Amino acid sequence: MATTAVNATRPGPPTRARAWFSRFRERETWFAYAFILPWAFGFVVLTAGPMIASFYFSLTNYGVEQIGGFAETEYVGAENYSRLLDDGKIPLALKNTFIYTGMMVPATMVVALALASILLRIGRAGDFFRTVFYLPQITPPVAVGILILVLFNGSYGVVNRALEALPFIEQGPFWTTDPSWIKPSLAIMSVWAVGGTMVIYLAALRGVPQHLYEAAAMDGASAFRRFKDVTLPMISPALFFTFIILTIAGLNTFTEVYTAYFGAGSTGAEEPEAALMYAIYLFRQAFQFFNMGYAAAMAWLFFVIVMAVTLLNILGTRRFVFYQGAQR
Amino acid sequence: MRLWKLGSLVVVASLAVVVAASIASARVEQGARTLDIYGFGSGFGRGDDVANSLTAHAQRQLGANVEYDNPRGGFNDQAFLTMLASRNVPDVMWVDRPRIATYAARGALQPLTSCIRRERINLRQYRKAALREVTYRGQVYALPAFTNQITILVNPTVARQARVNINDIGTANLRKLQRANRRLLQTDGGRVTRIGFDPKIPEFFPLWVKRFGGNIVSRNGMRAQLNSRQAIAALTYTHGLIRAHGGWDRFKAFRDTHNWFGRTNPISENTIGATPFESFIYNVIANNTPTAPLVPKYFQRRGGRPITMFSGNGWAIPRGARDPDLACKWAKHMTSVPAWVSAARNRLEIRRRQNEAFTGLYTANVRADNFILRRVYDPMGRPQFNRAVRLLYNAPRYAFAVPPSPASFELRQAYIDAINRVLAGQQTPRQALNQAQREAQAAINRNRRR
Numbered sequence: 001m002a003t004t005a006v007n008a009t010r011p012g013p014p015t016r017a018r019a020w021f022s023r024f025r026e027r028e029t030w031f032a033y034a035f036i037l038p039w040a041f042g043f044v045v046l047t048a049g050p051m052i053a054s055f056y057f058s059l060t061n062y063g064v065e066q067i068g069g070f071a072e073t074e075y076v077g078a079e080n081y082s083r084l085l086d087d088g089k090i091p092l093a094l095k096n097t098f099i100y101t102g103m104m105v106p107a108t109m110v111v112a113l114a115l116a117s118i119l120l121r122i123g124r125a126g127d128f129f130r131t132v133f134y135l136p137q138i139t140p141p142v143a144v145g146i147l148i149l150v151l152f153n154g155s156y157g158v159v160n161r162a163l164e165a166l167p168f169i170e171q172g173p174f175w176t177t178d179p180s181w182i183k184p185s186l187a188i189m190s191v192w193a194v195g196g197t198m199v200i201y202l203a204a205l206r207g208v209p210q211h212l213y214e215a216a217a218m219d220g221a222s223a224f225r226r227f228k229d230v231t232l233p234m235i236s237p238a239l240f241f242t243f244i245i246l247t248i249a250g251l252n253t254f255t256e257v258y259t260a261y262f263g264a265g266s267t268g269a270e271e272p273e274a275a276l277m278y279a280i281y282l283f284r285q286a287f288q289f290f291n292m293g294y295a296a297a298m299a300w301l302f303f304v305i306v307m308a309v310t311l312l313n314i315l316g317t318r319r320f321v322f323y324q325g326a327q328r
Numbered sequence: 329m330r331l332w333k334l335g336s337l338v339v340v341a342s343l344a345v346v347v348a349a350s351i352a353s354a355r356v357e358q359g360a361r362t363l364d365i366y367g368f369g370s371g372f373g374r375g376d377d378v379a380n381s382l383t384a385h386a387q388r389q390l391g392a393n394v395e396y397d398n399p400r401g402g403f404n405d406q407a408f409l410t411m412l413a414s415r416n417v418p419d420v421m422w423v424d425r426p427r428i429a430t431y432a433a434r435g436a437l438q439p440l441t442s443c444i445r446r447e448r449i450n451l452r453q454y455r456k457a458a459l460r461e462v463t464y465r466g467q468v469y470a471l472p473a474f475t476n477q478i479t480i481l482v483n484p485t486v487a488r489q490a491r492v493n494i495n496d497i498g499t500a501n502l503r504k505l506q507r508a509n510r511r512l513l514q515t516d517g518g519r520v521t522r523i524g525f526d527p528k529i530p531e532f533f534p535l536w537v538k539r540f541g542g543n544i545v546s547r548n549g550m551r552a553q554l555n556s557r558q559a560i561a562a563l564t565y566t567h568g569l570i571r572a573h574g575g576w577d578r579f580k581a582f583r584d585t586h587n588w589f590g591r592t593n594p595i596s597e598n599t600i601g602a603t604p605f606e607s608f609i610y611n612v613i614a615n616n617t618p619t620a621p622l623v624p625k626y627f628q629r630r631g632g633r634p635i636t637m638f639s640g641n642g643w644a645i646p647r648g649a650r651d652p653d654l655a656c657k658w659a660k661h662m663t664s665v666p667a668w669v670s671a672a673r674n675r676l677e678i679r680r681r682q683n684e685a686f687t688g689l690y691t692a693n694v695r696a697d698n699f700i701l702r703r704v705y706d707p708m709g710r711p712q713f714n715r716a717v718r719l720l721y722n723a724p725r726y727a728f729a730v731p732p733s734p735a736s737f738e739l740r741q742a743y744i745d746a747i748n749r750v751l752a753g754q755q756t757p758r759q760a761l762n763q764a765q766r767e768a769q770a771a772i773n774r775n776r777r778r
Binding site for chain 2: 289
């Protein structure tokens with residue numbers, strides 16, 4: 001009995017909710033939430049709100065009439081989603097987008113890592129070249145879109161002029177017209193803006209403890225072994241982060257491709273299907289054909305695909321990532 | 329506590345700024361009417377002498393009691409959708425004519441029936457083809473303004489060099505054109521260095537189909553005809569003209585180096601033999617290379633009868649416009665004979681001062697065009713442009729426009745994609761146009777109930 005009485009008066013372990021509320025006794029907690037509030041407001045109003053609205057619209061016939069209030073928005077169930085299955089352009093756009101991403105992500109990572117490794121070794125000059133390599137990152141994507149057509153012109157472009165200077169290449173590829181070469185040219189051009197990724201790798205490389213290299217060298221490890229067994233594991237969080245971010249960016253690519261082939265850069269109505277990325281097709285459905293409900297369904301399909309790809313990437317690559325001090 | 333006071337002060341100050349800005353931007357007109365114009369702020373819009381003359385004329389007609397809000401920039405679909413969503417549409421819009429049916433079918437434009445009746449606008453003054461472009465289900469939704477008719481631009485220097493008779497460069501006899509194309513074009517080590525005859529596909533595909541006796545869509549805009557015998561023949565033939573240059577890759581790679589809007593244009597540089605082009609190009613060439621030799625020719629059907637395809641813009645009144653009466657008056661005056669004549673006179677004066685050729689104004693108003701040609705136009709000793717002007721003023725008699733359809737954008741996209749598949753060697757013309765037909769008809773069917 002005595003034991004029971006003691007237990008009844010002693011406060012039990014705090015629940016999560018109670019612990020959360022108890023933090024509000026502290027003034028700092030109020031300030032912290034006050035600082036978060038503008039972002040949270042922006043997220044709810046400008047991101048989460050439109051996302052929920054777009055899901056609703058994906059189940060309706062939303063279009064110009066509904067936007068203008070000339071007709072009621074009608075619920076159409078899964079009609080827009082079932083139409084996705086019949087639309088031959090959807091698999092085409094998805095295929096283009098995945099092929100482009102599949103080429104762009106490794107190319108960007110390899111070039112960025114190579115440049116970062118070089119910058120690490122050239123001492124003070126590295127600061128200058130770091131700025132130089134970063135400059136294309138701040139070039140407007142629209143300008144990059146125009147540049148694609150200029151640099152990769154099959155007969156008169158700089159790229160082919162350089163290639164044709166080689167003794168074994170008589171005619172370079174027709175990058176901007178041949179469906180097999182359009183996506184490689186876009187991927188190569190995306191490496192143009194490698195500066196952001198390079199800066200991340202440079203910071204990661206600078207964080208690798210020097211004594212690990214010294215120990216490896218004393219053990220007789222070759223430069224390749226040191227890179228493979230010391231550098232790569234130590235910078236793996238940075239590689240993992242950029243892999244995920246670049247994949248998402250690649251899947252959402254729009255501006256450069258749109259400018260080059262569907263907008264200002266296009267000299268006529270040449271809009272090669274090989275350059276039709278998913279985001280461009282979505283834009284076309286929404287703002288050229290005014291099928292807003294269908295475009296919303298397209299957006300949700302793509303959201304699910306991007307989420308699935310990201311999750312697969314995380315699950316597939318997490319075991320290769322080494323966090324210093326983390327217990328795995 | 330001090331922090332809270334500071335925070336409150338910031339919030340109150342922000343609110344004050346927002347409220348003040350709202351009041352400042354609110355349109356409080358007492359007595360004066362304001363006309364909100366949209367889409368006329370670029371291109372033919374502000375800064376352009378023709379636009380200024382037209383605007384001045386319309387403003388004189390509407391009187392001093394009207395204020396104008398004409399923001400910069402051309403018509404943009406996304407911006408217009410935002411205006412619709414916010415129930416803040418302009419009173420009157422300057423829109424490309426192919427957009428009219430698409431918006432009209434979706435209820436975003438007002439039919440101008442009562443406007444035309446009230447203002448006693450004589451529709452017979454407008455060119456039939458232009459009027460058809462802005463008519464949807466029997467109702468007129470815009471008053472047509474400019475026109476851009478297509479004629480063939482021949483470079484006589486290149487023709488002479490290639491020993492090609494200029495009479496053979498035309499679409500009346502396709503075999504002769506094929507031969508002329510082969511002789512006009514030039515390649516060097518696999519690279520195209522001069523285009524023979526650029527058929528300008530996909531843009532002018534509807535014109536080529538018409539040349540072969542077909543139409544890409546039925547008159548009521550409800551039946552796609554993209555895989556008709558004539559359409560397949562048109563694509564096969566035009567693709568052949570491009571293939572003669574060594575294929576689409578080489579042709580396009582060279583064409584991408586052309587700059588039609590500078591002093592080193594393909595005519596002055598002799599890098600093209602001939603091509604169909606919209607009427608505005610004569611003005612551009614007259615500005616940049618006034619002495620460049622060129623021979624304008626009609627695009628012709630078999631047998632030689634001229635034919636041209638119209639495009640252009642017009643004035644439309646969106647549904648929900650605050651002052652549709654005023655907008656109607658504006659559209660009427662902006663497309664009237666006196667407005668066009670004053671704009672033509674003004675441009676002629678400017679050209680005289682600059683000692684450059686006046687290459688005419690091409691409007692959807694028949695009476696204005698006739699008046700300008702007979703009473704205003706002055707050839708100013710430039711025979712090549714004089715020939716062009718006379719041809720261009722005559723061409724609208726043979727004009728057609730692609731019939732308006734509620735799915736006009738999808739229809740256009742379907743044939744553009746098809747042609748690009750053919751040019752890229754992915755499909756034959758028949759396969760590509762069969763697919764385009766399915767896509768276009770499905771889009772029309774989806775929009776049919778509108």
